[in-house]
Amino acid sequence: MRHFFIGVEHIFVTLLQIHGSIAASVMQECGLTPEYVVNAVRRKISKGGKERTFVDLRRTIRAETILDIAQEIALEAGRREVNERDVLLAILEEGQSVPVRVLAALGLNDTQKLIDMARSYTMNVDSQQPYIRVIYGAEFDVDEPLDRHQLLLLRRMFYGYDRIRIERRLTGGYSDATLVVVTPIDGDNRQHAAIAVKINRVDRIYDEAKRYEQHVKNKLPSMTARIEEKPYVLEASGIAGLKYTLVTGSDRVPRDLRMVLAKWSAYDIGDWLQKQLFPTFGHTWWRQNRPYRFQAWQEYDWLLPPVLTLEYMTEERSEKVAEVTQLKAPIKRTHLRHIACDDVVALSKFEVHRVLPESNTIQLAISQGDGATRAYQIEVRGVDFEGVTYYRREKIELIYGRVLQTRNEELLNALYALQPDFQAEFRTIRIAPDLEIPNPVIAYEKLLDDYVNGSLCTVHGDLHPGNIMIGPNRSAFLIDFAHSREGHTIGDWAMLEISLMSDYIAPLLPDSSWDGLREFVQRLIDLNGDDSLLDDSQPSLSALGVVAQIRQIVAQCLVVPDVWSEYYVALTFCSLRALSWQKTVSVTARRLLFLVAGVALHELNTRFKPLPPPKTPSPDDTEIP
Amino acid sequence: MDYKISVSIMSGAEDGNMLEYSLMRGDGRKTATGWVLTIGRHDENDIYLRHDLYTSRYHAEIICDRGAWYLRDLDSTNGTFFENPDDYFNERRIYGTHSLTENQLFRIGRTWLQFESIE
Structure with a gap:
């Protein structure tokens, strides 16, 4: 001091x-x-x-x-x-x-x-017992119990306590990690402060711990959730756990933003985001922005489905196939365009981006770079891990696979699943007699190559109401830093807007038919133009107030004041991301987000054109007199 | 008539020190309508905060005017603050003259002081 x-x-x-x-x-x-x-x-x-x-x-x-x-x-x-x-x-x-x-x-x-x-208190209570009992809180959903390995890991993590009470899962992870709130209880029957525990595969947990060290640790406000200890690893089962120390009010129940969505008014939520969350982290995060020019794919391609999904094929079987398309890294994305379903491809020299033994899958990446945000992923399913072992970052010699689906097909199928009452493969969708918006599952591809003038800062990378916690005096803090990095500043806010659309606004919609949604997104277009048009006669419309307040935060982060193109680019990809989450996002929300992506593209086409690739005068253009 | 107050130091190197002042003892300066005590890092001040480098040489004054007590900031560099009931960790900076209530905590530079008048 x-x-x-x-x-x-x-x-x-x-x-x-x-x-x-x-x-x-x-x-x-x-x-x-x-x-x-x-x-x-x-x-x-x-x-x-x-x-x-x-x-x-x-x-x-x-x-x-x-x-x-x-x-x-x-x-x-x-x-x-x-x-x-x-x-x-x-x-x-x-x-x-x-x-x-x-x-x-x-x-x-x-x-x-x-x-x-x-x-x-008795002093120096040595309550260390060999076995820590696990009990469950009333809010824990017993239909979705923790498995044996997870329980063993938790016992390891809370060594020294008499028992632990698992309060509940923190849902909202769009990742496959398990997040639970745990109250440790000591031998004197005293409950200690609750701790959030994240359990995931060892490599993911180490990756998050590393990101936390690199991007987050020194940039946190003085009073917020932290990762205080090194990850705990359960070697035998390949899982590991991280503890986030939480800050709770006197009732000791840590609350996330998702839990208050039903209780707070739209105004309260937006106001809290503006007055607590943004100032608390803005100082070292979102306001530390530096100019950053990038192509949309660099920041946002990873949100989309893999460019190719393949079924693994042995070499012997591939020899019986008449035509095999050779793909050798490095390769441009455009070269994949002619590949269709059922084609057989031979991949060589691609780097392994991720290994998922539980689903017999490996992910390869076309783009260079590292971390979770690598663009243009290729997913290979049905890999036999008994025979071959793959490591992250390794370059594969040769893999054969049959194309199960391409990205365009996957997006289109996701749209068919929503039972569109319009032509899903048309370039535009009519949402009012005099208004057509681009079809995002078609138009996104061109946008990937557009240049974006934005700014760079520390971003959370996965901002949604399940990761935003509310502490005493309504203070704000964040957990789950698995995607933290230096990235596009307003990407965080686009992601939050989209998850609030899905978790908060979509359930309030009176009419989840396409007609009802088309009418609703017209209000959104009005909001894009002028937020004073907000009508609070209907809950769903007054809920748009949250969006209006997020936009006020975004307005402070735009690299060029009043030029929203960077935000609409982010919004397009963040909403398209949710299209393929059939298990976790409701049909209404997916329909809504599909239209939101279209509206964002509409704004880009009509009001804020993104930059075309830079035109440097080429020697050929110079006319010699 | 006499004026008498105590000022307790509530933080920093002199935490716990209770200082008493009275007009009769020769502290402060008498004015037409009351009494003025000065606070600062210069040794000419009545309340002399020698260990706080965030205190200005002539930082603030405690004023009694027609029986009411006031705190006045003398355009100090690092400011004079009151406790903020809405946010304990962000104190409210004051400019000019503000009324002072019994047992009120205020901060001069980085030193917290508590005011109490003695009848």
């Missing part, structure tokens, strides 16, 4: 930092992690100056007073030495110091209750 004196705050912070101390346990029993309290104290007192104004390191008057009180407490108990409980009680009884004021501000203003709690 760079202070040249020892005050009560320093003593208190020390007490909290002793592992398993009474002070730390009392805080946890009150639903606050010791780290959170330490951060709050630090935030209140700030760092000291560079120069010291006196030579020795002295105690403040208040610190002396408190140590005197602690001495008295010890003497009354017949002891000569002061112990940690005496010091804690002295701080609480004195009641005027910075830490006590900070505790009061955090909602712990009943000092007498804290004193009673501190008195009731």
